[in-house]
Amino acid sequence: MDNPPEQHTGHPRRWQILSVLLVSLLVVVLDNTVLNVALKTIQEELEATQNEIVWAINSYTLVFAALLFTWGVLGDRYGRKKILVIGLVLFGLASALSAFATDPMQLIIARGLMGIGGASVLPVTLAIITxxxxxxxxxxxxxxxxxxVGGAVALGPLLGGFLLEHFWWGSVFLINVPIVAIGVIGILLLVPESSNPNPGRLDPLGLLMSITGLLLLxxxxxxxxxxxxxxxxxVSGAIIGGLAILILFLWLEIRSDHPSLDISLFGIRSFSASLTTVSLTFAAMTGSLLFLAFYMQLVRGYSPLQAGAFTLPVAVGQLLAAPRSAKMVERFGARKVIGFGLVLAGSVFASFVFLQPDTPAWILLVTWFFLGFGLGNVIAPATTRMTLAVPPEKAGAGSAVQNTVRQVAAALGVAVLSSVVAIAYTNTIRDAPGITELPQA
Structure with missing residues (x-):
């Protein structure tokens, strides 16, 4: 199926289409961080062990990261609208299963199914925009x-805290269902179908290797x-094995006459440089949000809702900066805008070492607003540079690559920061009576 003829002048309903796509995007991305403040409650209600609650988190992000690339490739081949609807419906059904889970294993399985469906949304929505x-x-x-994307990541803890304050723990999942329904209806009514007009043969071996390698990594x-x-x-075996499979995957793709991944993308300087920038930024952002959740609840003693509210300035800063970044790029150039954002966000990250239990709240709010503003001036223009470097017919695969790398970087950021926080926390409270276990953020 050819791309719609409106791709040069723009689809007449493109802004309505964008609104529908953003609704679909928000509900999926929110779920990456909405559990940051709900873990303790869910663990108590389901009588889950520490290992089970960790798997309830990881089953979603693990499958989500592993399937981003595959969904993007399938969208290019079989139709992006079709793949998006299938993914959202699966995500909505799995959300309902998660909400009414009666034991930890049910929740782990349902969360994995949510990851399968949710993984279709990021690459396909970005491809449709293109x-x-x-x-x-x-x-x-x-x-x-x-x-x-950035705002939803920051708003997740706030939404989770609000729902836990007023409803039962399953509401953090059940809230997805009506939003998904609205999104699916809007997609069916507004979004045109599109795909790569010359997809070539399917590369099942390549897709299987990418899934396996990403799962292990x-x-x-x-x-x-x-x-x-x-x-x-x-740990080391999984990481080394995953990297080995992914390297073999890249080697085979270079030699394939019908590759799932166009390796030449990495030879485009604007694509590879922006991909590196966004990946490092997302690693820092997701790791810092974990740190902030730890700091607000365990150091300052705030409730989940209060802790979540303090992430709001991060979202506001991004929502103000990102949409305006395109005009800033036109005026000053992408490098200067991205460089400004990196310096601003990096300064805020560095300031975390000065946080104290009694740091005034207004300082936290102002500082985290500037963090969001800096991130908005990095992520949006860098994502735009990557997307514009990819031919429209390969938009799904191109966006899938950047979203996959971004998700792996986010997982790395959370893992490294959680290790640092755990070591610092253990060193701080090791002599305190009655504390035997580190609460998981």
Whole structure:
């Protein structure tokens, strides 16, 4: 199926289409962080062990990261609208199963199913934006997409805290169902179908290798962060095995006449440089949000809702900066805008070492607003540069690559920061009576 003819002048309903895509995007990305403040409650209600609650988190992110690339490739081949609807329906059904889980194993399985469905949304929505918007408007549209991703990551703890304050623990999952229903209806009514007109033969071996390699790599990263034992056979073996399979996958793709991944993308300087920038930024952002959840609840003693509220300035900063970044790039150039954002966000990250239990709340709010503002000036223009470097017919695979690397980087950021926090926490309270276990953030 050819891409719609409106790809040069823009689809006449492109802004309505973008609104529907952002609704679908928000509900899936929120789920990556909404559990940050709900873990203790869920663990108590389901009488879950520490290991079971960790798997309830990791089953989602593990499958999510492993399938991003595959969903993007399938969207290019079989139709992005079709794949998006299938993924959202599965995500919504699995959310309902998660909400009414009666034991930890049910929750772990349901969360894994959520990850399978949710993984379709990031690469496919970005690919559809590339198709329905003309080149001169893509920067603004992608800026809104990037702002939604970053904002949803930051808003997750706030939403989770609010729901736990007023409803039962299952509400953090059940809230997804009506939003998914609205998104699916909007997609069916507004979004045009699109795909690569010349997809070539399917590369099942390549897709299987990418899934296996990513599963092992992300599992190793997550397990290393949870256990704080990066040299154990289970952790190092999974990471090395995953990297080996992914390297073999890249080697085979170079020699394939019908590759799932166009290796030449990495030879495009703007694509590879922006990919590196976004990956490092996401690793720092997701890791810092874990640190902030730990700091607000365990150091300052705030409730889940109060702790979640303190992430709001991060989201506000991103929502203000990202949509406007396209105009800033036109005026100053992408390098200067991204460089400014990196310096600003990096300064805030560095300031975390000065946090004290009694640091005034207004300082935290202002500081974290600037963090969001800096991130908005990095993620949006860098994502735009990557997307514009990819031919529209390969938009799904191109966006899948950047989202996959971004998700792996996010997992690494959480794992490394959780290890650092665990060591610092243990050193601080090792002599305190009655404390025998580190609460998981």
């Amino acid at each position: 198709v329905v918007f003309p080149p001169h408007e893509r920067g603004k549209a992608i800026g809104l997409w990037a702002a939604s 992300v599992y190793g990263i997550q397990h290393g962060g949870d256990s704080q034992d990066w040299l154990s056979l289970g």
